[in-house]
Amino acid sequence: MSLTSYIRTIPDYPQKGVKFRDITTLLHNPVGLRTAIDQLAERYRNIPIDHIAVIESRGFLLGAPLAYLMNTGLILIRKKGKLPAATIGEDYDMEYGTSTIEVHTDAISPGNRILLIDDLIATGGTAEAAVKLIRKCGGEVVECAFLVNLPELGGNERLREIGCPTFSLCAFDGE
Ligand SMILES: O=P(O)(O)OC[C@H]1O[C@H](OP(=O)(O)OP(=O)(O)O)[C@H](O)[C@@H]1O
Numbered sequence: 001m002s003l004t005s006y007i008r009t010i011p012d013y014p015q016k017g018v019k020f021r022d023i024t025t026l027l028h029n030p031v032g033l034r035t036a037i038d039q040l041a042e043r044y045r046n047i048p049i050d051h052i053a054v055i056e057s058r059g060f061l062l063g064a065p066l067a068y069l070m071n072t073g074l075i076l077i078r079k080k081g082k083l084p085a086a087t088i089g090e091d092y093d094m095e096y097g098t099s100t101i102e103v104h105t106d107a108i109s110p111g112n113r114i115l116l117i118d119d120l121i122a123t124g125g126t127a128e129a130a131v132k133l134i135r136k137c138g139g140e141v142v143e144c145a146f147l148v149n150l151p152e153l154g155g156n157e158r159l160r161e162i163g164c165p166t167f168s169l170c171a172f173d174g175e
Pocket residue numbers: 055056057058059093094095096118119120121122123124125126127155
């Protein structure tokens with residue numbers, strides 16, 4: 001059974017024309033949540049990863065249990081103004097807005113092999129900004145992994161253009 005069956009679609013949220021893929025229903029379901037985390041852990045079981053980087057806020061929910069299973073630490077990529085120590089930031093556009101994400105400058109050491117986790121890739125604007133931040137700190141993004149891909153919005157292609165591999169557990173083809 002595809003993981004899409006655990007995810008609810010809300011039309012016209014947060015603005016008209018957006019089909020919002022609501023993962024709260026997957027998170028609410030013990031089988032859905034466990035299946036998603038286990039599948040990610042299995043994919044990266046034999047790949048050397050130093051840290052998992054997670055994008056606020058929904059990325060935190062998947063990346064934290066995955067880091068626990070993989071015995072790695074977490075790097076928090078947060079919305080502007082939320083991290084207390086010295087940060088660097090990156091502005092970006094995404095499907096329904098514009099924002100800035102930041103990371104602590106001391107969170108990544110040069111040469112660190114980082115797995116980037118978020119719940120969903122749409123236009124890829126958020127993930128691209130996160131990859132740029134990690135690279136500015138000298139980190140290497142091994143892969144960007146998502147629970148959900150929205151292929152019609154072109155995010156995978158955008159990340160491919162900057163040389164970053166992507167992986168998604170499931171996809172909505174627009175229905
Ligand atoms: O591929 P994009 O077009 O950039 O969109 C994807 C991003 O949008 C959502 O985050 P949102 O900014 O809504 O924040 P949230 O996780 O706090 O809900 C989602 O969690 C991704 O981070």
